[in-house]
Amino acid sequence: MNAGPVCAEGVAKHFGRTRALDDCTFTLPEGSVTGLVGPNGAGKTTLLSLIAGLAKPTRGTVRVHGTEVRGRMHPDVSLLTQRRPLYEQFTVREMMRAGAAMNDRWSEERAFEVLDLLAGVDKDAKVHTLSAGARTQVAIALALGRLPKVLLLDEPLSDLDPLARDETLRIVMTDVAERGTTVLLSSHLLTDLGDVCDHLLLLDEGRVQVAGEIEEVLGEHRVLVGPAGLALPADGVVDSSQTPRQTTALVRGAAVGDGWEATQPNLEALVMGYLRASRTRRLARR
């Protein structure tokens, strides 16, 4: 399992009794854009920080381009963290120049190019005066100024208005097209993920539930709709719900019996099915 710019094998990360990640194995193919999804607390941020080298796994290995990452930032990796740490007293322009001192590989030209594409960021404004969305855009320019081969984005879109979201995704996709960057992008915004991602990594309670090419993953699943009381398949039911008249279910790889109307889910329906199933499991344990 060592092919691919990012490979995780049996990765676990425990914080005391909390198992933030457990036995995670997956590969991100070169030049892929992977949507990292899962309920709150599923382990998405923890996984991104392990790949970036900001934390060490409790067990297992993470490799970037074949080199094991153990708590040291790989030069090929850029991580946009949720906190967007920036020097508050610097202007945006000074922040971009500081990128040279903070990074071994740094292209001020690329960082300014990204800022210019992101309309609305005043380069002479002090960082502490910026809106949350503008901070995110500055952080994205810094991340891309490192000329990463692997770009890790933790909730990059949550602070952005729809236009800024669109511009940001466009810039990321241009980086993928022109430089072959491999992207792992965590987000709860499923429509945006559907627009840009070709792969999916779905975590729940620290474990990988689904990993692979989105078209293949969708092809393995069906949404079943049938009359109330019709028996569900014995295996492969991810989630089901009932009304007095009908049953709806998301199933994986199951042979579909008579009486069901079966359609392929879209990304949103698939992820929502897994999220609902996760919530049901957690509620059942209380």
Ligand SMILES: Nc1ncnc2c1ncn2[C@@H]1O[C@H](COP(=O)(O)OP(=O)(O)OP(=O)(O)O)[C@@H](O)[C@H]1O
């Ligand atoms: N430094 C830490 N110390 C203790 N527990 C932690 C730490 N970091 C994360 N956790 C726990 O690990 C689990 C996974 O957290 P993580 O932030 O990775 O989830 P997430 O999927 O990114 O969640 P969200 O969607 O809410 O951002 C949670 O139970 C969290 O409370």
